[in-house]
Amino acid sequence: MNNMENQQEKETSNFIPIIIIIGILLAGGVYAFFKVQEAAYPEPSNTKIIHRPKAADPVMSKPESKSDNPADIEKDLDMTDLDTLEQDLDVLQDL
Secondary structure, three states: OHHHHHHHHHHHHHHHHHHHHHHHHHHHHHHHHHHHHHHHOOOOOOOOOOOOOOOOOOOOOOOOOOOOOHHHHHHHHHHOOOOOHHHHHHHHHHO
């Protein structure tokens, strides 16, 4: 009987290092998993985003009629200042 008890004691003592090794491997796997997740999905940075102010649109600030009457449309076209068209296009291009 003494021989049988020694054999059982050896078997249980062999499981302890195996359990420790499995625990270390699991801890390493969890650590690696969270490191990969952190690299894949970084937290938002605290960098301030600078927005440029929008230039006033000269066409949208002009009065326009809501009429389909050709005379009203022609009147709106005549009111449009085309002398500054090139300057307005340059402003839009700089945005």
